[in-house]
Amino acid sequence: EAGVTQSPTHLIKTRGQQVTLRCSPISGHTSVYWYQQALGLGLQFLLWYDEGEERNRGNFPPRFSGRQFPNYSSELNVNALELEDSALYLCASSTGQGYGNTIYFGEGSWLTVV
Amino acid sequence: GENVEQHPSTLSVQEGDSAVIKCTYSDSASNYFPWYKQELGKRPQLIIDIRSNVGEKKDQRIAVTLNKTAKHFSLHITETQPEDSAVYFCAASQNAGGTSYGKLTFGQGTILTVHP
Numbered sequence: 267e268a269g270v271t272q273s274p275t276h277l278i279k280t281r282g283q284q285v286t287l288r289c290s291p292i293s294g295h296t297s298v299y300w301y302q303q304a305l306g307l308g309l310q311f312l313l314w315y316d317e318g319e320e321r322n323r324g325n326f327p328p329r330f331s332g333r334q335f336p337n338y339s340s341e342l343n344v345n346a347l348e349l350e351d352s353a354l355y356l357c358a359s360s361t362g363q364g365y366g367n368t369i370y371f372g373e374g375s376w377l378t379v380v
Numbered sequence: 381g382e383n384v385e386q387h388p389s390t391l392s393v394q395e396g397d398s399a400v401i402k403c404t405y406s407d408s409a410s411n412y413f414p415w416y417k418q419e420l421g422k423r424p425q426l427i428i429d430i431r432s433n434v435g436e437k438k439d440q441r442i443a444v445t446l447n448k449t450a451k452h453f454s455l456h457i458t459e460t461q462p463e464d465s466a467v468y469f470c471a472a473s474q475n476a477g478g479t480s481y482g483k484l485t486f487g488q489g490t491i492l493t494v495h496p
Contacts, residue, residue, distance in 0.1 A: 299483070309424070309469065309486040322483055356423065368414070369484070371423040 268293065270372035272357050278378045279347050287342040287375045291359030297321075298340040299360075299369060300332060304353035312355075315340055347379045382407040384472050386487025394495050399460050401490045403470035404452040410472040413446060413453045414484070418467045427468075428455070460494045467491050 271290045279285050291298050300312040311324040315334035323330075329345040338359075344351055354376050358369040383406040393399050405413075414429035430437045430444045430453065437444050441460075446453040457464055471484040 301484075308488045309471075309484070311483050311485070314483055324483075368426060368429065370426070371416075373423045 270357055270359050270370055272355075272372040272375050274375055275373065276376045276378075278380060281347055281349060281379055283347050284343065284345045285347060285377060287344075287355050287357075287377070289340045289342070289357030289359075289372060291338050291340070291357075292370060295359035295361050295370075296338055297360045297367075297369075298334055298338065299358040300340070300342045301356040301358065301371075302326075302353045303356060303374070304350070307353075309356065313342065344377075349379050352377060352379045382410055382472055382474075382485040384470060384485050384487045386470050386490060388490060389488065390491045390493075392493045392495065393460050395460060395462060397460055399455075399457040399464070399492055399494075401455045401468055401470065401492075402452060403454070403472075403487050404450075405472040405485075406451065407472070407474070408448075408451065410474045410485075412473045413444070414471050415442075415444060415455050416469045416471065416486075418469065418489075420466075424469060457492075460492075462494050462496050465492055465494045 273288045297316040299314050302310045313332050314322045318334050332342040334340045354374045356371050356374045358371045360367040360369040386403045411432035415427050416424035417427045418424040428442050428444050430446050441458045443456040467489045469489050470487040473484045
């Protein structure tokens with residue numbers, strides 16, 4: 267069974283640009299989560315999508331946004347990139363709400379903003 | 381919101397020794413507590429988790445204990461091996477009122493080094 271897949275694996279952007287990161291969840295999983303792992307700051311919850319709807323978002327500015335498609339894949343968009351957006355962006359998936367769900371992470375997308 | 385504190389930030393042990401990492405959480409509504417292991421440049425991998433209806437769970441050399449009253453939980457690794465060297469993260473979440481187990485609040489991580 268394929269795990270959570272993310273693309274691209276690495277990318278470099280210039281401050282002020284926009285970036286789109288992509289995620290395909292494990293087959294059968296309807297929930298997708300995005301996390302940011304910046305150096306020295308641990309993992310911070312960004313967004314949660316389930317059944318195509320945004321269910322919750324973390325304490326991030328509106329320039330961080332995303333969506334979930336009918337096939338449950340997801341995109342994370344970051345506009346007006348800032349240097350501090352440099353981080354590993356992790357996508358995770360689970361079978362959705364409900365007791366007993368475990369989330370599984372993808373390998374992440376390394377974003378460097380210069 | 382939830383706040384998770386993790387200690388120690390670094391832990392160095394000799395191969396064969398035990399390692400203990402401790403976390404405290406602030407939100408008494410949290411009811412799911414996973415532990416993740418992250419090797420350098422790799423994704424976090426779930427190694428064990430515990431839900432609030434149990435006080436202890438064990439999987440081979442790894443065990444987790446939960447004290448709901450004190451709002452703390454701990455990871456215990458026995459008979460450590462060099463391949464246990466990694467960053468370990470604790471986390472907490474709840475599944476109630478529209479939230480999800482997947483909205484995890486993580487501790488800051490513990491760098492575990494096991495010396496041969």
